[in-house]
Amino acid sequence: MNTNDTLSEVKNYIDGQFERNGQNSMNVFSPLDGSIISTLPLSTNSDVDKAVQAAKKAYPSWSSKTLKERVQVFFKYRNLLEQNMDELTKLVRLENGKTYSEAKAEVEKSMELCEFAVSMPQIVVNEVQEVSKGVECRIERKPLGVVASIAPFNFPNMVPHWTIPNALVLGNTMVMKPSELVPLSTVRIAELLKEAGLPDGVFNLVNGGKEVVEAICDHPDIQAVSFVGSTKVAKLVYKRATSNLKRCVALGGAKNHLIVLPDAHEEMTASNVLASMAGCAGQRCMAASVMVGVDNVQHIIDRMVEEAKALVPGDNLGSVITAESKARIEGYIAEAEANGAKILVDGRNVTVLGKEGGYYVGPTIIDYVTTDMSVAREEIFGPVISIIRAKDLDEAIEIENGSNYGNAAAVFTQSGGLAKQVMDRASAGMIGVNIGVPVPREPFSFGGWNESKFGVGDITGRSSIEFWTQNKKTTIKWNPEAKTNWMS
Template sequence: MKYPTVRNYVAGQFVDGDEPRSLDVFSPLSGAVISTVPLSGAAALDKAVAAAKAAFPAWSAIPIKERVQVFYRYKTLLEKHIQELTQLVHDENGKTMDEARAEVEKAIELTEFACSLPQLVSGELLEVSKGVECRAERKPLGVVASIAPFNFPNMVPHWTIPNAIALGNCMILKPSEQVPVSATRIAELLQEAGLPDGVFNVVNGDKEIVEAICDHPDIQAVSFVGSTKIAKVVYRRATSNLKRCVALGGAKNHLLVLPDAHTEMTASNVAASMSGCAGQRCMAGSAMVAVGSVDHIIDKLVEEARKIVPGQNLGSVISREAKDRIERYITEAEAAGAKVLLDGRHAVVAGQEAGYYVGPTVVDYVTPDMAIAREEVFGPVLAIIRTKTLDEALAIENASNYGNAAAVFTQSGAHARYVMEHASAGMIGVNIGVPVPREPFSFGGWNESKFGTADITGKSSIEFWTQIKKVTTKWNPESRVNWMS
């Protein structure tokens, strides 16, 4: 195996799981086993929570300006080890090296934002009456948990780790059992940066450990990123146990293309949006709504998509099961009358014949009722739905159960503004196929793409990871007394 057996990380030590169950970790690039991961049970979680709970009083008592010094040092370590971290993501997730590096660079930006938190949570102070002051301060919750997905093994944990910990919480990270290796290195670098033992812990496992996190009485808040089906389950279970929860689910992002759109820019953006990270991201543009006469843009889009080659500038999908599921969507759409303009089924990369690859796929004349138009395919597949008017296009977008992102491609400011105002999505792009906000703006969708209040990153995350303490003080008994004092 290329990497050692993954172990849990508790109280500053790597420890074995509490149960004999384990799982092989496959590299989707080649299908080879690169490590094994323990499938821990509730007893392992209990130990991690106990360590976090023990570390919380001392960690939360440190002023935030001192706490963030750990993340200044940690950011430097991420930069120092960026090539190694990139290789880990490439090996266990199957991204191209360029995509894996971009993921780590985003993790660095997220860490950098956490270093700015002292300026954002300085509190409020007001003299509300003569000699009487009211102040509000942000306080940490205690022990919190982050459940991360397979598609971004380095970036998504950094959606939560820097902010939650810098704000004074102690954390349990549960990485995806399909990509657990990056979490090990994150733990090592946080320790090297000076994070006290117990403040950050990693517990590996599957469904059993997720349920235990939702049920544990000493965990105050849970964040989750994954499919909508599981996000609903996690949100209901965590909140039924009186925890805070923000659960991010899936997406079906619509790219509305108008006839006046810039041909080259639109084609390259749409192709990149649908195929980047092999389409395995909740911001992928998987449905293009062609408004009116845009055949010239579709022709250019197919030309651009042909330049995307599995094993070169297109990575693998996560598993054999994922490859089969993605190709099944294409086959079913074709059988229902859609036209496959570019077919990525049965892709094979020389020298990596056992890898899990799907080539870029463009399917035209898709109808809104087809599964490929409604469901999250999570692969490098674009479904083209044709409409006559912008209002028809928006009706299709707004009919989706999801609401992560939508984008419009046009040179008309009026049309762009119309989409911005009427699209039912939490993140909107104008001539941008992947409208991910940069820090300090937060990441989060609407409808069935997100459950819970506040967002998982940016300034909005402060609301989720802290609670407000209000203090009213009076020291001068000689001051005139009124109804406020």
């Protein structure tokens, strides 16, 4: 695959081969300019079953290799990501609409995720103990078998790497379903995995829509499912997968609150809040969505308004994913204005010269938002921040706690004591202090609370080891002269 203006059609990748099988198809558009860049097969249950059977066939050989043997593939693969950095970056930009620097950062994060996976031999160590005289107990981590991963549109390169390296290094084989909006990066991932020496059938790729997701949740030979997407779909996937007796961790949406106190550093706070709001065009589950201003923070808001002028759609601000997304985001802004909020910076009706067909929304700052407004409660997934005014920190934390979501929360202050209150009381799985996007770095794991995550454990880092493996406990006795007791 290459990054020419028009790419070849997307195909499924099953048992080491790309194939189409003549299904119905849909067009794939670039949000940069609205052009058609590829076509995608709408796969069926039979395609999912074929991929599962390939993974099932590859499992005995792959799982029987030692952990150190399996990580060798990902040593090579991580270097291939680096060698193909520019191409992979351009693919992300083409199909997702990010700026070049954002897309490159995404691929660099994928490399970091691989680096954690290849450290597994130093992390996943079997436990052995003599529990009674002459009696030894041991615990070994064993893979589950065939697993599945369902990825979203907003990080077409990085989010697949939340699951591929860890799940495969730990001995599982996989069927992956990327978002039908951004299938190109995952195709290139499959090619590079093969180039790195991954045996055929260990990683399989099935493209399509709802039917593929349902088939994954229902297939009796799939042992575990990971999902990243909206809360609405995460709930459906979690319920369907677990009702079929599978493990499932499903990450949903977010409504992240950034609490700004009057003593916050003006320049750092304004730039951090804006970067959190507008990075990746606001299409990330860690984006700032609500700023809760405590007492008098007008000087910080004024600076945000001034600095927002430097965010230029099509230059240092990317596009949103579809025309429907653009219309939905602009609808939220219009509704807030009609309900009495004040639009300080208006990103509606943006066009980019030479890319008039693209899907762009400018930076938008909405002040005097109340907690009952849709912009305060619902996930917008665009470069929009709503400002709610609070009289004190207790009220600000109450506003944050009132959200159904719980992915991230942050506080901007120079007071360690006040920061500690937010750290302790905010109802979110990931907390930032003077950091607008508090994403943990490996080996720390990624995962929210409340309606931002369904299932036990997190999807990355050390926590993912529990999800992708099961414990085998063995008790051993060789010496007949040892006394027999209740342990033996």
